[in-house]
Amino acid sequence: MKSKxxxxxxxxxxxxxxxxxxxxxxxxxxxxxxxxxxxxxxxxFNDDGxxxxxxxxxxxxxxxxxxxxxxxxxxxxxxxxxNDGSYDCLVPGSGxxxxxxxxxxxxxxxxxxxxxxxxxPIQYTDVGWKNLRAWIDIGGFDNILFSPNGKIVKILARxxxxxxxxxxxxxxxxxxxxxxxxxxxxxIDLIFYGEPYAExxxxxxxxxxxxxxxxxxxxGKNKSAFLGGKDLSYYQKKYNLKKKELSPFLNxxxxxxxxxxxxxxxxxxxxxxxxxxxxxxxTKNSGFEIDTQRVDGTYGRYAGLDDKFEWIHFYxxxxxxxxxxxxxxxxxEIRNGHITRDExxxxxxxxxxxxxxxxxxxCIDFMGISETKALKVIDKFRxxxxxxxxxxxxxxxxxxxx
Numbered sequence: 580m581k582s583k584x585x586x587x588x589x590x591x592x593x594x595x596x597x598x599x600x601x602x603x604x605x606x607x608x609x610x611x612x613x614x615x616x617x618x619x620x621x622x623x624f625n626d627d628g629x630x631x632x633x634x635x636x637x638x639x640x641x642x643x644x645x646x647x648x649x650x651x652x653x654x655x656x657x658x659x660x661x662n663d664g665s666y667d668c669l670v671p672g673s674g675x676x677x678x679x680x681x682x683x684x685x686x687x688x689x690x691x692x693x694x695x696x697x698x699x700p701i702q703y704t705d706v707g708w709k710n711l712r713a714w715i716d717i718g719g720f721d722n723i724l725f726s727p728n729g730k731i732v733k734i735l736a737r738x739x740x741x742x743x744x745x746x747x748x749x750x751x752x753x754x755x756x757x758x759x760x761x762x763x764x765x766x767i768d769l770i771f772y773g774e775p776y777a778e779x780x781x782x783x784x785x786x787x788x789x790x791x792x793x794x795x796x797x798x799g800k801n802k803s804a805f806l807g808g809k810d811l812s813y814y815q816k817k818y819n820l821k822k823k824e825l826s827p828f829l830n831x832x833x834x835x836x837x838x839x840x841x842x843x844x845x846x847x848x849x850x851x852x853x854x855x856x857x858x859x860x861x862t863k864n865s866g867f868e869i870d871t872q873r874v875d876g877t878y879g880r881y882a883g884l885d886d887k888f889e890w891i892h893f894y895x896x897x898x899x900x901x902x903x904x905x906x907x908x909x910x911x912e913i914r915n916g917h918i919t920r921d922e923x924x925x926x927x928x929x930x931x932x933x934x935x936x937x938x939x940x941x942c943i944d945f946m947g948i949s950e951t952k953a954l955k956v957i958d959k960f961r962x963x964x965x966x967x968x969x970x971x972x973x974x975x976x977x978x979x980x981x
Contacts, residue, residue, distance in 0.1 A: 585899070585962040587618030592901065592965070592977040595630035598910040599923040600780065601979070602630075603900040603965070607781045610751050611804035611830055615742050622780045632780030636914035645851050652849035656689050659769045666694040666721075668769040671758035673697050673885040674711030676854070677773035679861040681846045682720055685771065687864075693771075696761045698753030698827075699726040700886030701736055701746075702945060704938075706870050707885035713866035723761060727753065727827045734818055735828065736888070737946040738807030740953075744899060744960040746946065747892040748807060752828035759831055762841050774847035774854075778911070790848035804829055853915050854882065875935045876904035878926050890935035891942050898957055901965045901975065903931020928980040 584590055586605060593602045605619035623631040661667040668685060670693045672678020678695070685691040695714065700707060715722045732749050739748035758770050772792055804811060806828055814820045822829075858881045861867040870880040876893050883889045883904070893904035909923035918926075943953045958973070967976050 584964045585960070588621050588900070588962075590964050592979065593624065593628070594979040595624070595633055595910075596628040597633040597636075597920065598630065598913045599906055599920060599927055599979070600630050600632060600910045601900075601902065601906075604780065604902055605900065607776060607779075609830070610748055610755065611806065613743060613745070613748070613808065614805050615808045630780050632778060632910065633914055635775075635777040635780070639851060643851075648849045652846075653689065655769075655844075656685075656691060660691060664692070666765060666767050667691055668693045668771060669758060669762050669765070669767045670695050670771050671697070671754060672714070672773075673700055673754075674707065674714040675883075675885055676858050676861045676867055676881060679710070679714050679718060679865045679867055680857045681771055681773045682714070683718055683861065683865055684846070684850065686720070693720065694761075694765060694767060695720045695722045696758055697722060697724045698750065698757040699724060700888070701732055701750050702887040702938075702941060704870075704884055704887055706868055709868055710866075710884070713868070717866035718864070725753075725757060725761075725827070728824065731820065731824060731828075733945060733947070734814070734820075735807050737948065738809060740891075740946055740948065741956055742808030744895045744957065745807075745892075746895075746942065747886065747888045749828060750886060750888070752806070756829070756831055757827070759836075759841060759843065763835070763839055768839070768841055770841065770843040771846045772843070773845070774852045775845040778847065778852060779907075790844040792843040792845055854911055855915065855917055858882075874904065875937050876933045877908050877930050878905060879908050882908060887938035887941050890938045894935045895957070895960070897931055899960050899962065901977070903927065903933070905930040924980050932975075 588605065589602050595601070600622060602621050602624060604622040606621070608617075608619070625634060629637075659667050668691050670678060670682040670685065672682070672695060674697070682693050682695050685693050697711065703711070711722075711724075714720060727749070735749040736746045740746035758772075762768070762770055770792070775790075806814065806825065811822060811825065814825060815822070858867070858869075862869075870884050873880055874883070875890055876897070883893070893907070896907075897903040906923075906927050909918065909926050912918045913920055913923050939953075940950070943950060948956075961973065965976055967974050
């Protein structure tokens with residue numbers, strides 16, 4: 580029988596026995612390889628039915644000597660620390676809790692002088708903009724904010740929505756490559772991102788013995804690059820865009836990287852990463868603010884607040900993979916011991932199907948798409964092994980709430 584799944588993911592839904600994440604979660608990839616019919620690798624599970632993210636959480640708790648890891652970090656920083664007032668490391672971020680924490684720790688605990696850099700979200704929320712300013716003004720950091728050509732962002736967001744149901748893709752391009760590009764410009768040889776992708780299961784438990792952020796995320800030959808599911812020639816022909824106009828969203832050429840010896844690490848490899856504890860820390864030390872109301876699709880108010888398109892992004896994950904925002908949040912909190920699995924399932928049942936009504940109109944207006952068309956596009960991406968239309972309503976075919 581021919582598979583009814585999209586994206587190459589498994590027909591049968593399996594939920595982790597520790598958290599509430601499922602085998603429908605795809606691994607992250609270099610976005611320029613993301614095409615309309617791309618097959619995705621799903622979340623790894625071991626023979627005991629435990630997902631890779633939970634395996635990593637168990638390893639963090641039981642098998643890592645965090646004192647040794649911190650000493651390793653201090654030894655590394657000694658090699659890069661400068662005493663002449665120049666920048667000795669770079670921290671990318673938009674003013675969210677993780678980038679705030681990373682920069683603050685490096686500057687005030689480890690006596691580094693980080694330059695912070697921001698590839699602008701597509702549409703800042705009010706609280707997101709306040710947090711960026713707090714990062715700079717209260718945290719006390721120099722910051723380079725890059726706002727790419729709004730006309731091009733609009734085109735790419737629209738194409739990514741229509742072709743991939745992935746309208747945040749222009750921003751995803753930028754945050755993967757901008758930091759390294761700025762490090763090259765500013766002669767900075769050390770970059771720190773926050774939590775490792777292993778926290779979300781996007782790296783195998785077998786490949787987390789290194790702190791390095793893989794070059795696969797930001798380097799590549801741009802002749803074969805895809806933006807919004809279309810190759811570069813499409814944008815040149817349809818929109819008369821030149822390659823140099825698209826350069827902020829493109830990979831770094833491997834030849835250019837070879838000229839520099841830039842190290843890109845996860846700070847979360849050296850320092851134990853707990854999102855809730857980080858939230859408390861940056862609220863106290865950097866003026867981080869939570870949202871004024873509960874975020875659509877989940878129960879929390881402190882994660883993924885910067886960009887209005889985050890709301891559509893998480894809803895698109897629910898449509899394509901059956902994974903709502905509440906499921907991502909609950910899975911992390913289960914791994915970190917803040918809620919039980921049963922509580923997580925109840926939160927998923929209550930919140931993860933919620934429509935992102937708060938910023939939906941702002942986002943589709945920005946892309947120039949009517950509400951009627953936008954809803955039709957969303958429905959087109961529902962995989963048949965997860966969804967069935969009964970009358971005028973869509974119903975989930977596989978659920979794990981009980």
